[in-house]
Amino acid sequence: MAMKDVPDNIFMTTIDAAASWARANSLWPMPFATACCGIELMATASSRFDLARFGAEVMRFSPRQCDLMIVAGRVAMKMLPVLQRIWLQMPEPKWCISMGACACTGGVFDTYAVVQGVDRFIPVDLYVPGCPPRPEQLMAGIIALQDKIKHGGTLNGTEFGKRTQPMGPAPFDLDELIRVREANEKLVALS
């Protein structure tokens, strides 16, 4: 079939691009809202900011119906297994936004009970900084994620299979290094 035979209302594209276009414009978020970022997330979804403009307004409280996890707020040590389980329950293809300082890095909660960034333990596609981020910021994040999905998304999700390395920093911090050194010095002093 020659190109001149194709009517004006037919578009030529790759099936990857078509799938990515559809996915990017119908992100169904899983609101994993544990703190004040969750309030901003709710504001983003409601009428003033209207996340529906980007096709991402369908908050589903079952992970089986979602393809975008928004981790909004600090994640406590006891909550992390729950987060991982919810992430594993989400069907492919799926993406994750780490929203706010606490989800990204632990924020001001540098204590034994708070995970220092969810990206240490689950894959994160996009970070939204702020404490908490304004709804505009989150929407900018979602638009950026849509771009990311549209550029490089494939029908069967082969781009996900290439991400074999953990995303976040190694689970180790300077204080632990100091503690380990001190413990070793004590051991040396004892022997």
Added chain:
Amino acid sequence: MSTEDSLKSKFPQGELVFSQFRDNHRIAVPAAHMFDVLAFLKNEHHFDMLAELTAVDYLEYEGARDRFGVVYVLVCTKSGERLVLKTHVNDPDPVLPSVYSLWKSADWLEREVYDMFGIKFSGHPDLRRILTPDEFTAFPLRKDYPLKGRGERHNFPVLTRSES
């Protein structure tokens, strides 16, 4: 007869130390008499509500002689009167009698104190951890526990994108 006078006549002199700050009445009780004093206050003086039960770690605290202070705040719902009882326990193996038999609200409060400070309450029906995960081994509000923990917050499997 005021609560203080009746306590003084009931229990031997010098064992209970009374003090007051504004409208805050405080009694320091030795751990051996703690349960008797609390039972007496509940049964004879109608302190029918255990409002708070918490603990303080006095490790390296200036002038402190004991390691842990355990604080009971009682309320009399008839008169609105409040009373703060404080008792001390020490390492190793800090144990106090449970007051669950007097106030049911002691159930979770004692579990919380056990979870955070490692103070055991003998006679408690179900002394498990309440805030931290079951597999947690430390008592995080003790002063010798580092603020950032001993790596518990890092002790999880890591999911990569290709396998999840």
